[in-house]
Amino acid sequence: MLAVEDLSAAYGRIEVLHGVSLKVDPGEIVAIVGANGAGKTTLMKTIAGVHPAGGGRIRLDGEDVTRLPAHKRVGRGLSLVPEGRQVFAPLSVADNLALGAFRSEGDVAADRAAMEALFPILAERRAQTAGGLSGGQQQMLAIARAMMARPRLLLLDEPSMGLAPIVIKDIFRALAERHRSSGLTVLIVEQNVAAALSLADRGYVLETGRLVAEGRSEDLLADPAIQRAYLGG
Numbered sequence: 001m002l003a004v005e006d007l008s009a010a011y012g013r014i015e016v017l018h019g020v021s022l023k024v025d026p027g028e029i030v031a032i033v034g035a036n037g038a039g040k041t042t043l044m045k046t047i048a049g050v051h052p053a054g055g056g057r058i059r060l061d062g063e064d065v066t067r068l069p070a071h072k073r074v075g076r077g078l079s080l081v082p083e084g085r086q087v088f089a090p091l092s093v094a095d096n097l098a099l100g101a102f103r104s105e106g107d108v109a110a111d112r113a114a115m116e117a118l119f120p121i122l123a124e125r126r127a128q129t130a131g132g133l134s135g136g137q138q139q140m141l142a143i144a145r146a147m148m149a150r151p152r153l154l155l156l157d158e159p160s161m162g163l164a165p166i167v168i169k170d171i172f173r174a175l176a177e178r179h180r181s182s183g184l185t186v187l188i189v190e191q192n193v194a195a196a197l198s199l200a201d202r203g204y205v206l207e208t209g210r211l212v213a214e215g216r217s218e219d220l221l222a223d224p225a226i227q228r229a230y231l232g233g
């Protein structure tokens, strides 16, 4: 579904992604884990088209989208939940969800009901402004809003950031449920290595702009070097 080949990206003259290659197959959950500053957000922004690629290729279902504007990638089924749970704070929860569906040709009412079943708090808070939600609830809303567009590939930039472990568990459980029930394909980047690899089928390790390891999640979780570097083992 997604194939990234030898991708580089820079801020001005400073290159921060150096030849990243990865793939995501339909129906997979793939995690890219790495420390703060490794380049995770830059990679997600470059795949989504909100940051330009310096070199390399991004293919979506075989089509080269490397130079395609972000909104056209959304049209091809790519949906990014950016870092820092960006919701429309003055708008209600219901209006945030409606905005997520504004290009959707699907059954918007049914999709909203599905999101409210997945995250029941969004039904309880339907009429409240998004700005009044807790951090965890805003993250749920940001994910639900992205899913209202019926993405074929959901890109998640560090959904656990700043959230309590119990809230992280709730969110990751909902993602796993959606994956099971609708075959949602996900590419997630995370600093929370344990949570991300527990959710994902496969993973990659990103260190200062380079992928240095890849494998099945259970193999990465069992790898002594990864345990030492990322899991306090």
Ligand SMILES: Nc1ncnc2c1ncn2[C@@H]1O[C@H](COP(=O)(O)OP(=O)(O)O)[C@@H](O)[C@H]1O
Binding pocket: 011, 016, 034, 035, 036, 037, 038, 039, 040, 041, 042, 043
């Ligand atoms: N807007 C920016 N301008 C200049 N440098 C940036 C900018 N955003 C990120 N960087 C730098 O790029 C590197 C990768 O950052 P980022 O992609 O945000 O990593 P991560 O998401 O893994 O924490 C870091 O060294 C960071 O300081």
Ligand SMILES: [Mg+2]
Binding pocket: 040, 041, 042, 083, 158
């Ligand atoms: Mg980041």
